[in-house]
Amino acid sequence: AQRVTQPEKLLSVFKGAPVELKCNYSYSGSPELFWYVQYSRQRLQLLLRHISRESIKGFTADLNKGETSFHLKKPFAQEEDSAMYYCALPQSHDQKVTFGTGTKLQVIP
């Protein structure tokens, strides 16, 4: 069965420290993974998707098929990065998306 795991509910880092938000998946096929972010009192919005290979707001994520991971990284955390981050995986054969449980990133000034 398709599954997305975000093992950390809360990640606290100091401003300027590196950040890694973990996401592991189980999927039979070639996955297309997304990271969504929800800032305080705002809607869920796309942060990045693996297929675009972009860096958004300094964040990157590399799909590692060997480790079935799609960890989100940023070399230097900023206070404005504090938010909830969700890893998401669409299914291949139908219109369903599985979300991870989310990780709350708290950047300490």
Place this chain on the structure above:
Amino acid sequence: EPEVTQTPSHQVTQMGQEVILRCVPISNHLYFYWYRQILGQKVEFLVSFYNNEISEKSEIFDDQFSVERPDGSNFTLKIRSTKLEDSAMYFCASNGLGAKETQYFGPGTRLLVL
């Protein structure tokens, strides 16, 4: 920039009552979704809708739930007889190309069933 809108932002209802949650997707989008998030839990897929019919639904989406696109702009989620456990944040989303593409989310409706 166009956005998905949802009304109401908050709804309080008595157990057993019917509620209708409304969404206006982005105008040129073709795929529509409902998700829910119980407080402190993950975002859960409920249903996807395309070409005026349900294309996928989760096990949560039982006979108490229904969706409709009554006109060219609205997309509604109806819960026929609400239960306490239906209390959650309900998010609508839409996109132009299906589940493998970026989803554009509405701000959510917080439903409280008493």
